[in-house]
Amino acid sequence: MKILVCISNVPDTTTKVKFVDGDTKLDTNGIQWVINPWDELSLTRALELKDDASTGVKSVTVAHVGLATSEPTIRKALAIGADDAIRVNADPTDAYNVAAQIAEVVKKEQFDIIMCGIESSDFNSSAVGSMVAEFLGMPSVSAVSNLKIENGTAVITREIDGGKEIISVPAPFVAIVQKGIAKEPRIAAMRGIMMARTKAIKLYEPVAIDALTETAKFEMPAARAACKFVDAENPKQLIELLQAETKLI
Amino acid sequence: MSVLVYTENWDGKFKKSSFELVSYASKVAEMMGTSAVAVSIGNVDEAELKLLGNYGAQKVISVNQDNLKTLDSQAYTSAIASVAEKIGAKVIVVANNNSGKSIAPRLSVRLKAALGAGVSKLPISTSPFTVYKRAFSGGAYADVVLKTDVKVITLAQNSFDVIETANNAVIEKMDISVDAPKTQVKEVQKQSGKLLLTDAEIVVSGGRGMKSADNWAPIVELADLLGGATACSRPVSDEGWRPHDEHTGQTGKIIAPNLYFAVGISGATQHIAGVSSSKYIVAINNDKSAPIFEVAQYGIVGDAQKVLPQLVAAVKEIKGK
Ligand SMILES: Cc1cc2nc3c(=O)[nH]c(=O)nc-3n(C[C@H](O)[C@H](O)[C@H](O)COP(=O)(O)OP(=O)(O)OC[C@H]3O[C@@H](n4cnc5c(N)ncnc54)[C@H](O)[C@@H]3O)c2cc1C
Ligand SMILES: Cc1cc2nc3c(=O)[nH]c(=O)nc-3n(C[C@H](O)[C@H](O)[C@H](O)COP(=O)(O)OP(=O)(O)OC[C@H]3O[C@@H](n4cnc5c(N)ncnc54)[C@H](O)[C@@H]3O)c2cc1C
Numbered sequence: 001m002k003i004l005v006c007i008s009n010v011p012d013t014t015t016k017v018k019f020v021d022g023d024t025k026l027d028t029n030g031i032q033w034v035i036n037p038w039d040e041l042s043l044t045r046a047l048e049l050k051d052d053a054s055t056g057v058k059s060v061t062v063a064h065v066g067l068a069t070s071e072p073t074i075r076k077a078l079a080i081g082a083d084d085a086i087r088v089n090a091d092p093t094d095a096y097n098v099a100a101q102i103a104e105v106v107k108k109e110q111f112d113i114i115m116c117g118i119e120s121s122d123f124n125s126s127a128v129g130s131m132v133a134e135f136l137g138m139p140s141v142s143a144v145s146n147l148k149i150e151n152g153t154a155v156i157t158r159e160i161d162g163g164k165e166i167i168s169v170p171a172p173f174v175a176i177v178q179k180g181i182a183k184e185p186r187i188a189a190m191r192g193i194m195m196a197r198t199k200a201i202k203l204y205e206p207v208a209i210d211a212l213t214e215t216a217k218f219e220m221p222a223a224r225a226a227c228k229f230v231d232a233e234n235p236k237q238l239i240e241l242l243q244a245e246t247k248l249i
Numbered sequence: 250m251s252v253l254v255y256t257e258n259w260d261g262k263f264k265k266s267s268f269e270l271v272s273y274a275s276k277v278a279e280m281m282g283t284s285a286v287a288v289s290i291g292n293v294d295e296a297e298l299k300l301l302g303n304y305g306a307q308k309v310i311s312v313n314q315d316n317l318k319t320l321d322s323q324a325y326t327s328a329i330a331s332v333a334e335k336i337g338a339k340v341i342v343v344a345n346n347n348s349g350k351s352i353a354p355r356l357s358v359r360l361k362a363a364l365g366a367g368v369s370k371l372p373i374s375t376s377p378f379t380v381y382k383r384a385f386s387g388g389a390y391a392d393v394v395l396k397t398d399v400k401v402i403t404l405a406q407n408s409f410d411v412i413e414t415a416n417n418a419v420i421e422k423m424d425i426s427v428d429a430p431k432t433q434v435k436e437v438q439k440q441s442g443k444l445l446l447t448d449a450e451i452v453v454s455g456g457r458g459m460k461s462a463d464n465w466a467p468i469v470e471l472a473d474l475l476g477g478a479t480a481c482s483r484p485v486s487d488e489g490w491r492p493h494d495e496h497t498g499q500t501g502k503i504i505a506p507n508l509y510f511a512v513g514i515s516g517a518t519q520h521i522a523g524v525s526s527s528k529y530i531v532a533i534n535n536d537k538s539a540p541i542f543e544v545a546q547y548g549i550v551g552d553a554q555k556v557l558p559q560l561v562a563a564v565k566e567i568k569g570k
Contacts, residue, residue: 121522164437230548249508
């Protein structure tokens with residue numbers, strides 16, 4: 001069995017984003033780029049499955065659609081333990097375009113399980129995983145909080161409102177993962193970092209597929225009203241204020 | 250031409266969020282000079298379907314067949330795409346919840362329709378069709394142009410108010426054949442009757458400043474008294490003080506209640522990413538310089554152990570309990 005983990009390259013989660021060129025572009029100055037948090041967990045789970053010989057998982061590949069500037073992030077994934085990596089050399093401009101490129105990779109390389117995160121922390125579309133599946137006509141399962149392989153078939157836990165479902169699905173399929181998929185992201189050990197240098201990043205040239213959307217402009221969130229402080233000696237006043245001003249209590 | 254809205258049901262019933270969705274779709278239809286049609290999948294009775302008319306749906310299409318008994322994203326996509334093509338939908342509106350996220354992107358590919366995901370306002374313009382969506386996990390918003398003739402929008406929860414109108418929806422049963430699902434649900438573990446964190450209008454949330462699991466009683470009591478739900482920061486669920494489904498933030502649940510109480514929560518960016526769409530944030534923290542006060546509209550600088558019981562008492566007094 002072969003697993004593909006799709007990784008998005010995103011600004012560190014503590015970044016206070018700023019924009020340039022009349023608010024049309026992200027100011028990348030000083031940004032630390034990281035593996036999207038969900039994708040780190042998804043990679044961790046893929047490696048756990050590979051570590052367990054009974055699953056039959058033989059390899060874990062990471063794929064990224066992005067320019068050469070994102071190679072440090074791909075190297076990080078290799079250092080954590082991915083066997084190899086694929087980079088599609090395209091400027092990712094929307095989920096549709098990214099998913100179409102990943103689908104092409106899957107057609108050529110054939111994977112049994114494709115893992116995507118529930119959301120990329122930069123454009124928050126929660127779309128790429130399901131789109132990849134649709135391009136390939138494969139089943140997909142969203143909100144996956146656990147993925148096991150029992151006797152050669154995948155058993156998935158899907159989070160639903162107020163509970164969970166246990167689902168079985170035939171490979172190949174796309175799993176869109178969220179909280180629970182792995183406890184802590186695996187971190188790169190020294191040996192992994194050394195080995196990552198020698199691992200291959202296979203380069204794919206993009207297929208010609210237009211993006212369907214275009215970001216016209218970024219805006220900062222609407223300013224929130226300044227905090228009104230209530231004296232700690234008189235908390236009751238807070239409840240009275242909330243009742244009078246928000247009408248919610 | 251029309252605007253199609255997919256309204257999910259929960260055991261045959263709609264929720265307030267369904268009505269928000271239909272209200273939104275009706276307004277989008279109005280902007281485009283057309284009308285809104287709702288599609289419901291599964292077993293929902295006529296009286297319940299009729300309710301959607303009160304929020305502007307001119308017609309409600311009901312699709313009910315065996316291959317759609319459980320949410321299989323391929324089967325649901327086929328069904329909704331067929332309906333959309335039959336009625337010539339120009340815009341398809343879906344909720345930005347777990348089910349919506351598993352369907353909308355597939356619809357986008359199936360119909361080659363641009364996707365605007367996590368939209369929180371009416372379109373800024375219809376030509377070019379431009380939506381306003383959350384980006385950088387709440388750190389910014391983006392005006393995104395959807396460039397195709399047909400568009401798919403997922404609407405962020407609690408971002409649009411319900412609008413009632415006097416209107417009588419026509420109910421139409423539609424037979425659509427879809428392939429048998431490839432995914433198979435083996436087992437369902439579900440707690441029914443409990444208010445879901447993502448549905449709650451008031452949320453009381455505790456962080457590491459609560460010090461221990463033993464100190465949670467006043468948080469739970471305050472939430473109960475206010476008809477709300479409880480939540481927590483990530484370290485709290487990591488410590489096992491509270492269940493994982495309460496974890497709120499970038500790597501947990503993203504919620505948008507009307508009122509969010511953050512008690513003993515410092516206000517890290519990753520936590521704020523999950524609550525920044527709340528209408529009002531109330532912070533209780535003993536450190537005046539905690540970043541949570543920068544996003545809060547109401548605050549108390551003080552010890553949660555002392556403040557919480559007094560808040561509980563004050564709410565009891567107001568509610569006459
Ligand atoms: C400088 C810069 C500017 C960008 N500008 C834009 C822009 O204006 N508009 C825009 O939509 N995007 C832009 N992107 C691309 C963005 O980072 C995403 O790759 C892509 O748009 C998908 O984002 P999403 O929110 O739709 O992903 P989601 O659908 O939320 O992502 C879900 C999952 O899909 C997978 N995934 C997402 N992106 C990739 C990827 N690139 N390669 C491999 N797997 C991936 C991951 O598993 C991720 O967890 C930009 C990227 C950079 C570096
Ligand atoms: C990739 C990534 C993803 C993350 N995702 C999330 C996420 O989804 N959700 C999340 O919450 N975190 C997330 N985090 C963690 C986040 O960075 C913070 O560490 C976390 O939010 C802190 O939780 P806290 O506010 O409860 O604890 P702390 O930061 O320790 O804050 C405790 C607060 O309690 C106050 N306090 C102490 N005693 C009292 C008292 N007696 N009365 C009143 N106040 C008191 C203190 O002044 C302090 O402000 C993530 C981190 C990373 C790196």
